[in-house]
Amino acid sequence: MLFTIPLYTQSEYIYILGNTQDAGVPHIGCNHKFCLDNFNTLDKYFVTSIAVVNSDLKKYILFEATPDITHQLNYLKVNIFKEFLLPDALYITHAHIGHYTGLMYFGREALGSNNLLVKVLPKMSNFLKTNGPWSQLLAINNIQIQNTSFGISNKELTNISVTPIQVPHRDEYSETAGYIIKGKNKKALFIPDIDKWEKWDKNLIELVDNFDYLLLDSTFYDSKEINRDINEIPHPLVTETMTLLDSLSLEAKNKVYFIHMNHTNPMLDPDSELSKLVKSKGYNIARLGQKLYL
Numbered sequence: 001m002l003f004t005i006p007l008y009t010q011s012e013y014i015y016i017l018g019n020t021q022d023a024g025v026p027h028i029g030c031n032h033k034f035c036l037d038n039f040n041t042l043d044k045y046f047v048t049s050i051a052v053v054n055s056d057l058k059k060y061i062l063f064e065a066t067p068d069i070t071h072q073l074n075y076l077k078v079n080i081f082k083e084f085l086l087p088d089a090l091y092i093t094h095a096h097i098g099h100y101t102g103l104m105y106f107g108r109e110a111l112g113s114n115n116l117l118v119k120v121l122p123k124m125s126n127f128l129k130t131n132g133p134w135s136q137l138l139a140i141n142n143i144q145i146q147n148t149s150f151g152i153s154n155k156e157l158t159n160i161s162v163t164p165i166q167v168p169h170r171d172e173y174s175e176t177a178g179y180i181i182k183g184k185n186k187k188a189l190f191i192p193d194i195d196k197w198e199k200w201d202k203n204l205i206e207l208v209d210n211f212d213y214l215l216l217d218s219t220f221y222d223s224k225e226i227n228r229d230i231n232e233i234p235h236p237l238v239t240e241t242m243t244l245l246d247s248l249s250l251e252a253k254n255k256v257y258f259i260h261m262n263h264t265n266p267m268l269d270p271d272s273e274l275s276k277l278v279k280s281k282g283y284n285i286a287r288l289g290q291k292l293y294l
């Protein structure tokens with residue numbers, strides 16, 4: 001009988017460190033059962049972040065500095081490195097609270113890190129340099145900033161290249177980046193926040209063709225789940241994304257990992273009917289601790 005043994009000897013992989021929208025779970029002031037049930041759980045739901053780990057080198061790079069970063073770096077320590085390690089580089093997508101405010105924990109009142117390398121686009125860079133408390137991180141060398149550019153790749157770890165690409169989003173303080181993360185064998189796309197697929201100059205179906213993993217904004221499952229004007233906070237609804245990708249094969253749908261879920265999105269709960277429905281259509285939902293080999 002012929003069969004192939006999966007070889008998990010690859011040392012570089014994406015490690016999911018969180019899958020919620022910026023404000024996390026439990027959500028401030030929320031009384032729905034899912035949030036109430038999670039007020040006393042410390043390591044179940046963190047704000048969206050991923051690490052790219054090289055287990056041979058005992059090194060990693062980090063995407064996003066979330067308000068949960070204290071727990072997320074501890075999660076890496078406990079589950080991967082067995083010691084507290086800072087990333088070789090930290091990439092940030094944009095200046096909304098879930099994506100960069102964790103930087104404060106590198107400052108004088110907290111870790112007091114030394115020249116931690118933060119790689120951001122020019123507008124984000126300028127925002128950090130010209131606004132406190134972020135500017136103090138630079139003034140006293142807790143962090144150093146290296147500017148990146150859309151479409152220009154950065155070499156990381158052993159075989160990793162990271163390329164920022166521009167995505168349409170509410171750009172009040174910074175531009176918004178998505179990231180192409182290319183490893184030795186596989187290629188991932190990380191788009192935690194985007195307004196709408198049709199506002200982008202890229203075709204999602206073609207992207208699914210070109211990537212092995214697509215970590216995609218799934219803030220809301222459908223338009224019924226929040227009581228605010230959804231036009232003020234546009235995101236591709238998961239129902240819209242699934243309609244757009246409906247004609248694809250099961251194998252293609254399997255490349256999609258929904259991430260960045262609002263506390264109201266039932267897909268956050270692995271046992272919910274909606275989680276089961278989305279999975280039954282062939283899609284994946286990003287969960288804390290998942291490894292995606294590159």
Ligand SMILES: [Zn+2]
Binds near residue numbers: 021022098192260
């Ligand atoms: Zn966000």
Ligand SMILES: [Zn+2]
Binds near residue numbers: 030031032035263
């Ligand atoms: Zn809630």
